Amino acid sequence: MNQAAPAAKTTQPGLAPLLNVRGGRRALEFYLAAFGAEELFCLADDHGQIVARLAVGGAEFWLADEAPDHANFSPESLGGSSVRLVLTVADPDALFQRAIRAGAVEVWPVADQHGWRLGRLRDPFGHHWEIGKPLSPPL
Amino acid sequence: MNQAAPAAKTTQPGLAPLLNVRGGRRALEFYLAAFGAEELFCLADDHGQIVARLAVGGAEFWLADEAPDHANFSPESLGGSSVRLVLTVADPDALFQRAIRAGAVEVWPVADQHGWRLGRLRDPFGHHWEIGKPLSPPL
Numbered sequence: 001m002n003q004a005a006p007a008a009k010t011t012q013p014g015l016a017p018l019l020n021v022r023g024g025r026r027a028l029e030f031y032l033a034a035f036g037a038e039e040l041f042c043l044a045d046d047h048g049q050i051v052a053r054l055a056v057g058g059a060e061f062w063l064a065d066e067a068p069d070h071a072n073f074s075p076e077s078l079g080g081s082s083v084r085l086v087l088t089v090a091d092p093d094a095l096f097q098r099a100i101r102a103g104a105v106e107v108w109p110v111a112d113q114h115g116w117r118l119g120r121l122r123d124p125f126g127h128h129w130e131i132g133k134p135l136s137p138p139l
Numbered sequence: 140m141n142q143a144a145p146a147a148k149t150t151q152p153g154l155a156p157l158l159n160v161r162g163g164r165r166a167l168e169f170y171l172a173a174f175g176a177e178e179l180f181c182l183a184d185d186h187g188q189i190v191a192r193l194a195v196g197g198a199e200f201w202l203a204d205e206a207p208d209h210a211n212f213s214p215e216s217l218g219g220s221s222v223r224l225v226l227t228v229a230d231p232d233a234l235f236q237r238a239i240r241a242g243a244v245e246v247w248p249v250a251d252q253h254g255w256r257l258g259r260l261r262d263p264f265g266h267h268w269e270i271g272k273p274l275s276p277p278l
Contacts, residue, residue: 013195013196013197013198013227013228013229014196014197014198014226014227015155015156015195015198015199015200015224015225015226015227016154016224016225016227017154017156017222017223017224017225018222018223018224018225018269019221019222020221020222020223056152056154057152057153058152058153059152059153059154060154061154062223062225071219071220071246071261071267072223073217073219073220073221074221075221077219078212078217078218078219078221079217080210080212080216080217080221081210081212081221081222082158082159082212082213082214082217082219082220082221082222082265082266083156083157083158083159083220083221083222083224083266084156084157084159084201084211085154085155085156085157085222086154086155086156086157086201087153087154088152088153088154088155089152090152107210122210126221127221127222128210130157
């Protein structure tokens, strides 16, 4: 977060991933379309570089243009991603297909495995998402 | 998640980062010590490679040994991290210092900036954490 960041809607403890991307504006549009994400805010600097805060199904994440000078590398710059994003939703099949239609690439399809209904995709910015839900009732 | 994963404690929508690391066992011990994280479960294969689920202040994240053949790269393999982990806690100063004592390296210190009290550190496995809380009252 290199720019002014409005206060969170909540001060509750939480952990939100901040995705470094190449092409922040395009990435923002992708996540809105692919996941039906809500844009909580988006700040842009004079060069069009953005920091945005999004929510999908109530779960928040951040998005920012990469800044290699500040050790903020996109997957494209690194040649891979160091963190997977495990997104739990009520209907993983539907959300997975929606993301594919928006431009994501299937890594493996949604299937019942290891107690989860789960699939994995790579988004156009190189981030990997595992989209699923537990099959068993809550513990 | 390449191994059997017990059902989540909750089926509520959520987004949890899964950190790829080199040295899963050591990383697990680090996150328990550095953040006072709770170990929800840890599964190991015959080679000692782990998948673990942790919670810090109620916020969950995953941890797994890297598997480059499956595009699961650690920051050490990539030479950087593609996702920052924004951890909101009641006392960021205390948690930041605790993590430093456990072996994390300060990137910039905790300070009031952009409406947050916020600091950034790099953990011994190459993941970057921004630890803070909003200074303003909730919107």
